[in-house]
Amino acid sequence: MFRRLEGPQTAGRGPAFWGLFALVLGAALAYPLFSDGYTVGNTVYFFVWVFIALSLCLIWGYGGSLSFGQTAFFGIAGYGYGILTINFGSAYGFTLLALVIAVAIAALFAVLLGYFMFFGRIAGVFLGIVTLAVTLMLERFMAQTAGPEWRIGAARLNGFNGMSAMPPLTIPWPGEPIVLFADVGLYYLVLGLLVFVYLALRILMNSSFGNVIVAIRENPERAEMLGYDIRKYQLITFVIGAALAGLSGVLYTVWGQYITPSSMGMTAAALPLIWVAVGGRSDLTSTVIGTLVVLAAFQALTIYGSQYALVFMGVLLVLTVLIAPNGLVLGLMNWLGRIAARFTQRAG
Amino acid sequence: MDIAAHVFSALYQFGDAFAFLVLSACGLAVIFGMMGVINLAHGEFIMCGAYVTAATVHAGLPLPLGILAGTLVSALVGVVVELAVIRHLYDRPLDTIVATWGLSLIATQGTLIMVGSTMAGVGTPFGSFQVGDYSYSIYRIVLFCAALGVLAALYALFNWTRFGVLARATIQVPHMAAALGVDTRLIYSLTFACGAGLAGLAGGLYAPTMTLVPTMGATFIMEAFVTVVIGGADVFLGTAPAGGVLAVVKSVMTSWQGQLFGQIGLLVAVIIVVRVLPKGISGFVLRERT
Numbered sequence: 001m002f003r004r005l006e007g008p009q010t011a012g013r014g015p016a017f018w019g020l021f022a023l024v025l026g027a028a029l030a031y032p033l034f035s036d037g038y039t040v041g042n043t044v045y046f047f048v049w050v051f052i053a054l055s056l057c058l059i060w061g062y063g064g065s066l067s068f069g070q071t072a073f074f075g076i077a078g079y080g081y082g083i084l085t086i087n088f089g090s091a092y093g094f095t096l097l098a099l100v101i102a103v104a105i106a107a108l109f110a111v112l113l114g115y116f117m118f119f120g121r122i123a124g125v126f127l128g129i130v131t132l133a134v135t136l137m138l139e140r141f142m143a144q145t146a147g148p149e150w151r152i153g154a155a156r157l158n159g160f161n162g163m164s165a166m167p168p169l170t171i172p173w174p175g176e177p178i179v180l181f182a183d184v185g186l187y188y189l190v191l192g193l194l195v196f197v198y199l200a201l202r203i204l205m206n207s208s209f210g211n212v213i214v215a216i217r218e219n220p221e222r223a224e225m226l227g228y229d230i231r232k233y234q235l236i237t238f239v240i241g242a243a244l245a246g247l248s249g250v251l252y253t254v255w256g257q258y259i260t261p262s263s264m265g266m267t268a269a270a271l272p273l274i275w276v277a278v279g280g281r282s283d284l285t286s287t288v289i290g291t292l293v294v295l296a297a298f299q300a301l302t303i304y305g306s307q308y309a310l311v312f313m314g315v316l317l318v319l320t321v322l323i324a325p326n327g328l329v330l331g332l333m334n335w336l337g338r339i340a341a342r343f344t345q346r347a348g
Numbered sequence: 349m350d351i352a353a354h355v356f357s358a359l360y361q362f363g364d365a366f367a368f369l370v371l372s373a374c375g376l377a378v379i380f381g382m383m384g385v386i387n388l389a390h391g392e393f394i395m396c397g398a399y400v401t402a403a404t405v406h407a408g409l410p411l412p413l414g415i416l417a418g419t420l421v422s423a424l425v426g427v428v429v430e431l432a433v434i435r436h437l438y439d440r441p442l443d444t445i446v447a448t449w450g451l452s453l454i455a456t457q458g459t460l461i462m463v464g465s466t467m468a469g470v471g472t473p474f475g476s477f478q479v480g481d482y483s484y485s486i487y488r489i490v491l492f493c494a495a496l497g498v499l500a501a502l503y504a505l506f507n508w509t510r511f512g513v514l515a516r517a518t519i520q521v522p523h524m525a526a527a528l529g530v531d532t533r534l535i536y537s538l539t540f541a542c543g544a545g546l547a548g549l550a551g552g553l554y555a556p557t558m559t560l561v562p563t564m565g566a567t568f569i570m571e572a573f574v575t576v577v578i579g580g581a582d583v584f585l586g587t588a589p590a591g592g593v594l595a596v597v598k599s600v601m602t603s604w605q606g607q608l609f610g611q612i613g614l615l616v617a618v619i620i621v622v623r624v625l626p627k628g629i630s631g632f633v634l635r636e637r638t
Contacts, residue, residue, distance in 0.1 A: 120623035125386040129573045310457040317450030321443045
C-alpha cells in the first residue's frame with residue numbers, strides 16, 4: 001500500500017515511520033478540541049507557510065535550481081484571489097473557484113518566466129538572480145499602486161498598504177453556506193490540503209519523474225545524454241512549485257483577509273529559504289518539520305522584537321550553510337535512522 | 349526649447365543611468381568574474397560605504413575623504429566576511445548565495461538596531477547649472493566621470509599590475525596558478541575585498557544623493573544584478589557594454605513613463621537577453637573571438 005509513497009528520494013519508510021505519521025496526524029486532527037479558536041487560527045498561519053516551503057523544497061532541494069521567485073508567485077496568487085473575490089463576491093462557492101483561478105494565474109506566470117529561463121538555459125546562480133529581480137520588481141510595482149487609478153474592477157490595489165477585506169473561503173451548503181474564518185473550519189481545510197500535498201509530492205518524487213528531476217540536479221549533462229529534455233522537466237517542476245507557492249499565497253490572503261506588497265519583499269523572500277535550508281532542503285518531511293519549528297521559534301523571538309528575531313534567523317541561515325549544509329532536521333533524522341538501524345540489527 | 353537642449357537632456361539622463369548601473373555593478377562583477385560567487389550582501393556593502401561616508405562627513409571630514417573612508421571600511425569588512433564565511437563555500441556557489449543572503453539580513457537588521465531607522469544625510473555638493481529650460485546637478489556629471497574612472501582604474505589594475513596578472517591567472521586555471529606558486533587563497537581574499545571596496549565606493553558616491561536607510565542596499569542590487577547577468581563574467585567586455593545598453597533602455601523608459609517603468613524595462617531587457625545570449629555579452633564577445 002505504501003509502495004508508491006516510499007523510495008530513495010524521501011526519508012522515512014516502513015511501519016515505524018507511518019505509525020508515527022498516523023500518530024502525528026491524529027494529534028493534529030484532535031488538536032482543535034483541546035485548544036481555543038485564536039491558537040488554532042495561529043496554527044493555520046504556520047500551516048499556510050508550509051506550502052511555500054514545500055514548493056521551494058521541490059524546486060531547490062530536488063530540482064537543484066535556487067529560486068527566489070516563490071514569493072512572487074505567492075503574491076500574485078494572493079492578489080489574484082483578492083481581485084477576483086472583491087469583484088465577484090463569495091456567492092455560489094465562487095471563493096473556491098477564485099482559489100483555483102488565482103493558483104492557475106501564478107502557474108501561468110511561472111510558465112512564461114520559466115520558458116525564458118530554462119529554455120535560455122539559465123542555471124545556477126543566474127537563475128536565482130533573475131527570479132530575485134522579478135520578485136523585487138513586483139514588490140516595487142505593487143508598492144506604487146496607491147492612486148485611485150490603480151484598480152481592477154471594484155478592487156483597489158492600494159499601494160503599500162495592500163488589499164484587504166476580501167471575503168473568506170465559503171463552501172456552499174444547502175441552507176447556510178459554511179464560511180471558513182481563520183479558526184477551526186479553516187484549520188481542517190488547510191490541514192487536509194497539507195496532508196494531500198505532502199503525500200502527492202511523496203508519490204511524485206518517488207515516481208520516474210522525481211528520479212529524473214533528481215538526476216538533473218546531480219548532473220544535468222548526463223541526464224540530457226540519457227535522452228531526457230531537461231528543460232521540460234525543469235519547467236514542469238518550476239510550474240508545480242509556483243502553483244504550490246500560489247496556493248500558499250491564496251491561503252495566506254484567506255487567513256488574514258489582506259495581502260500587502262511587502263509579502264513579496266526581500267525579507268519575505270528570505271524566510272522560506274531559511275526554513276527550507278534549516279530543515280533540510282532535499283527532503284519533504286524534514287522541510288515540513290523544519291518550517292514548523294523555525295516558524296514557532298521565530299514567533300517566540302518576535303515577542304522580544306522582530307529586528308532581533310531577523311538577525312537570529314540570518315545567523316541561523318549562515319551557520320546552517322557552513323556547518324550542516326544538508327539541514328539540521330534532516331541530519332537529525334538520518335542520525336536517528338542510523339541508531340534505529342543499529343538497534344534492530346542487534347536485536348535481529 | 350531647441351534641439352541641442354533636448355540632446356543634452358537625453359545624454360545627461362543616459363550618463364546618469366550609466367553611472368548608476370556601472371558603479372553599483374562593478375563590485376559585484378569583479379567578485380563574480382573572479383570566483384563565480386554572487387554576493388547577495390552586495391547591497392549591504394554599498395549601505396556600509398554610504399553610512400561610513402555620512403558618519404565621517406558629520407565628524408568634520410571633507411566629502412572625498414569620507415568616500416575614501418567608506419571604501420576602505422567596506423573593503424575591510426569584505427576581508428572579514430571572506431575569511432569567516434565565503435572561503436568555506438567556494439565549491440558550492442548556490443550555498444554562497446544563501447549564506448550571503450543571511451549576511452545581508454543580519455547587516456540590514458543589525459544596522460536598524462544599532463543606528464536606527466534613518467541616518468542624517470549629506471548635502472549634494474556643487475549645486476547645479478542650467479541648459480535650456482531645465483537645471484542639472486553638477487554632481488551627477490561627477491558621478492559619470494567617477495564611473496569612467498573606476499572602469500579605467502580596474503582596467504589598469506588587472507592589466508598592468510602584478511596583482512592583476514596573478515588574479516587573471518587564478519581566474520583562468522586556478523590549479524595551475526596554485527601549482528606555479530600563486531597563493532590563490534590570498535588572491536581570492538584580495539579580490540573579494542576589492543569588490544566589497546568598490547561597493548563601498550558606490551555607496552559613498554551616492555550617499556549625498558539619497559536618504560540613508562538600512563534597506564538602501566535594495567535600491568542598488570536589482571540594477572547591479574541585472575547588469576552583471578547581462579554582462580557576464582568579464583568586467584570590461586561585459587559590465588561596461590551592459591551598462592551602456594541598459595542605460596539606454598532605462599533612460600528612454602524612464603523619460604517616457606517614469607522611474608518604475610525604467611526598472612521594468614531593465615527587467616524585461618534582461619529576460620530577453622538571457623534567452624538570446626545565455627552567457628551574457630562577454631560570453632558572446634569571447635565566443636566570437638575564439
